Amino acid sequence: MTDGRREEWERRHRGTTAGAPEPSVVGMIAELPRGPALDIAAGTGRNSLALARADFAVVAVDYSAPALEAIALASRAEDLPIKPVMADLTAGLPFRSHSFAAVLNVNFLERELVPDLVRVLKPGGALLFDTFLIDEVGVGHLRDSRFALGHYELRELLCAMELRRYREGLVEYPGGRRAWRATALAFRR
Numbered sequence: 727m728t729d730g731r732r733e734e735w736e737r738r739h740r741g742t743t744a745g746a747p748e749p750s751v752v753g754m755i756a757e758l759p760r761g762p763a764l765d766i767a768a769g770t771g772r773n774s775l776a777l778a779r780a781d782f783a784v785v786a787v788d789y790s791a792p793a794l795e796a797i798a799l800a801s802r803a804e805d806l807p808i809k810p811v812m813a814d815l816t817a818g819l820p821f822r823s824h825s826f827a828a829v830l831n832v833n834f835l836e837r838e839l840v841p842d843l844v845r846v847l848k849p850g851g852a853l854l855f856d857t858f859l860i861d862e863v864g865v866g867h868l869r870d871s872r873f874a875l876g877h878y879e880l881r882e883l884l885c886a887m888e889l890r891r892y893r894e895g896l897v898e899y900p901g902g903r904r905a906w907r908a909t910a911l912a913f914r915r
């Protein structure tokens with residue numbers, strides 16, 4: 727990465743710890759097939775921790791060293807099965823095909839990575855994809871429209887999968903914060 731975004735994420739994650747998991751993860755965790763799980767662009771691990779507390783063995787990938795350190799600390803403190811892996815996701819996923827029963831992609835958008843997310847899923851495995859919609863740009867903290875989904879773009883990106891749940895709209899969080907998001911739960915055929 728040469729555009730300074732990695733350094734910016736390292737700065738943002740330094741000294742921080744995981745917050746509450748994304749509501750969609752909490753809401754759909756019971757629908758995820760059991761087995762090894764992958765959390766891409768995991769940040770400080772709020773969703774990895776939720777998965778591991780629900781008895782998934784989790785691989786958490788990010789390119790930010792402080793984020794991965796926070797995950798390692800939190801998982802050690804609770805003795806949870808989370809393996810932090812440093813990787814730049816613009817280079818693809820460093821895992822064998824059919825490795826995971828579930829993949830999480832939350833608050834991250836690298837469109838070219840989608841075929842790779844499907845590749846690493848076992849047949850019948852699930853991808854939970856949840857990130858910002860274009861409506862959020864300039865309204866919330868998201869300023870760059872490249873990192874926001876167009877309307878029904880997620881459905882198109884996942885067209886090779888069996889879509890079990892799909893939603894676009896305003897999500898309301900405890901405390902009153904709101905965000906425009908697209909959420910999908912899709913299964914590998």
Ligand SMILES: C[S@@+](CC[C@H](N)C(=O)[O-])C[C@H]1O[C@@H](n2cnc3c(N)ncnc32)[C@H](O)[C@@H]1O
Pocket residue numbers: 735736748766767768769770771772773787788789790793813814815816831832833834
């Ligand atoms: C908005 S945070 C989301 C973190 C987490 N998924 C969550 O929902 O809390 C985006 C994360 O993507 C990571 N990231 C951004 N670009 C990346 C890349 N090319 N390779 C690996 N990680 C990346 C950042 O370090 C950051 O932790």
